[in-house]
Amino acid sequence: MFSAGLALFYGVVEVGRTWLGPFTPHVEISRSLGDLPVYAGYSLLRIALAYVLSLLFAVTYGYIAAYRPRAERFMIPLLDVLQSIPVLSFLPGVMLAMAALFPGRQLGVEMGAVLLIFTGQVWNMAFSFYASLKSIPREMREAATIYRFNWWQRFLQIELPFATIGLVWNSMMSVAGAWFFLMACEQFGDFRLPGLGSYLQAAADNGDTRSILLGILTMVAVIVLIDQFVWRPVIAWAEKFKLEQVESTSAPTSWVLDFLRRSRGVALFRKRAVRPLREEIIQYFARHEVRTESAGENETLLWFWRVVGIAALSVIGYAVVRVVMILTGLHGSEFHQIGIGLLATFLRVNVTLALGALWTIPVGVAIGFNPRLARIAQPLAQIAASVPATALFPVVLLVLIRLGGGLGVGSIVLLLLGTQWYILFNVIAGAIAIPTDLKEAASVFGIRGWERWRKLILPGIFPFLVTGLITASGGAWNASIVAEYFHFKGQTYSTVGVGALISAATDAKNFNLLLASTVALAAVVVTTNRLLWRRLYRLAETRFKLEG
């Protein structure tokens, strides 16, 4: 206990010293084994900080959107757009801004990293919380009203439980994505941060195979530990929030949760601390419950929201004017550059998706149709997928350069590395979901070979495939920022693309070009989402859905 406290204290002091210390533009990354846990700790801390921020923000945002119809009207479409913007395209801009905001302090860059991870993971959590609140059955709400539940009871006994399962799964996805962004942040040019990402980069820079392996091993270990000590117990615990009428037979379990539930210390803590505290809160709220029917719709609050709305609108308006001014100030050649870059990246992203689909569909279907294979392959694939692609970029680049390939082909490999898993897992899920009687019907009627693919398998996995492709497409656009332009061994490798353009503009401190290409990239991604993916998704939801 004492040593744990001491360790914690040391950790806090160490972090405080570095973060509040002066900004070091070129962090020296040591490759000694002893420093590896420290780096892992730094990475973990950033992830944790960003996650807590995201959770608080997501709950607040979802809550307001669900209960204020006027706010809901713009908050939900906004969420939709924010969700589809490739966050990494803002990496350079945000880093520059944060460094300027905290001049000469490491804190600025650290906050920049946390902010980026936050923007990468918060939207789907907010949406999940909002959707859960909206799906609370009417009678349950009425029960709460008729039995005079106060705000606290509503939140704790209805809203939070209802949202838990969705929040947990979205948190897992978000944190997985966060590792991806964090690795990119830690490796980012002048703003390199001490962490696992930069360790791997340094190791690859020096061609140090041993350190590379150790780094990857640490990465996998950290992810497995988080899974065992955080997600598994939480999932097993969240099982009780399932809205099912009958008990399911195969509930997820977790040895950590079992241990905690059996632990006498935890039981004592609950009895001595949690329960009396809970009672205090109950009594407090029962005494102080506001007796107004429609709470919060009073005049002052309304004015407050109006002021906030007007302020937000003016900020947005100002930003738009600035962007337009900058864009009109650009040279024709720069527009040309952006156009070519967008086209190149667009092609690259879609080639990646095609390649990914090409290998994952047969493999995924094979795994999904064969339970024995699935038992072996699925955990392996999960571990492989859990290593953030950005962490591997330096390593892959090292191999590619040794083989003599350029970044033109290399970037596709890098993109594929980051996105193929989304497609694979969805295809497996889709193949498993094809009902046995349909498969049997197909074989009874002698439907085989290509016919079987055309009539049974492809339509069956279609909705899942679309979901996978949508996620993969988002990931690929994101990854293009880091995959098309790379500092490595003192050299700059790059290929034609809007990602390369963004990174190069940052290096050259050409802010106008940086802004213009970032905006253009975001616009293209949002547009393709609306025009292509949204429609495919609707098609999948209507025509290819398996339930009647």
Next chain:
Amino acid sequence: MFLLEYDSVTEPTEPIIRAHAVEKFYLQPDGNRIEVIAPVDLDVEPGKIITLLGPSGCGKSTLLRILTGLSQPSSGEVLWHGQPITSQNAGVAIVFQSFALFPWLTVLDNVEAPLEARGVPAIERHKRALRILDTVGLDGFESAYPKELSGGMKQRVGFARALVVEPEVLFMDEPFSALDVLTAENLRNELLELWLSKKMPTSAIFIVTHNIEEAVLLADRVIVLARNPAWVRADFPIELAHPRDRKSPRFVELVDYIYKIMTQPQLALPVPAAAAAQKRVRQKYQMLPHARVGGIAGLLELLQDRGGKEYLHRLAEVLIMDAEDLLPIIEASVLLGFATLKDGDVQITAEGAGFAEADILTRKILFRQAALNHVMILQQIDSVLHAKADHSISQEFFDDILDEHFSEDEVRRQFDTAMNWGRYAEIFDFDRESHRLILAEPVGEPHPPTTPVQS
């Protein structure tokens, strides 16, 4: 434990809840208003079980929510002991059709939750919850989670949670509808026993149901609602002594009487208020009963087998169907001219008999004929489809026609029914992707004995 001393039946007592001219309507963007509940006056007096009967979607549940203070009437007022009602001052509890238990709380925690909200100290909370669980026969299940319980047990938890706050009026919204027949019967009897032995801390019970027998079995007073918009069609006491015998002549007579009122909303009784009558003129749009073609065919075949005429009550028994499910099918048959309904007798018509006897293809033709002759919306669609060059119209056309007359949910249901009928009759086809109705190729070619009718 009783909050009120009361003397049942004889003395006129002050009502606990008094609803005066409560009305519910929704304003449409175009200024039209959809009336859900026409002005209703209603008192809830102590010492009685009151049941509110009505067909599905007639606004019974909405009325219940207005009486409990859960939702506000569009006009009129609800008084709780003379004061305007709010969900804070009303001493009411609701037992819900879906139970509305919190699945993540144990049985005990579910029952304690309303007491927590009122700030009852932990020890007393615990004692009161245990006592009520004991009363409803749930001792031993305190630490179970709702999902471990059967439907009947879950509803007992619902009862316990309602009773633990000692409500002056206990409201029940279709409390037995989600249960199987035997469990429901058992639970009804137990409720009655608790009530009659005055073991529950409640001075009135108000039950919303669509089950006629349930109403006659339990109620001291029955209120029948008619729909579109809801208005009180009948309100009468039932003086039979408990326990009531379902086979007794008086019981059967009452059930038949209610059946008759419910199937003939326009008969005998005049429309309650002049103002309401005026509004109802706007509502005079033909409403399709929600019946599928298969159901109509099944009913007609059964009628034909039974000599073409059958007592409504008997039909429900033979088919083991609730009035709620049977009535739309009969209404649809009447609307299509396949059957007539008089004094509780369903009589098949010549057309209906022809339909019942016909083969699959002829049935389609007969149905098409009947539909185009009697169903306004299908006539409209048919003539528009023929008039338009591309022989297709958007679904929105349909929505626009219906929007003026029905609520959003009802528009959906009307649309689904019209789709079912129209596609069966091959008047049109519906393309789900483009949401368009397309003129269908007419059935086969002219087949005996008639040719399709042009509208």
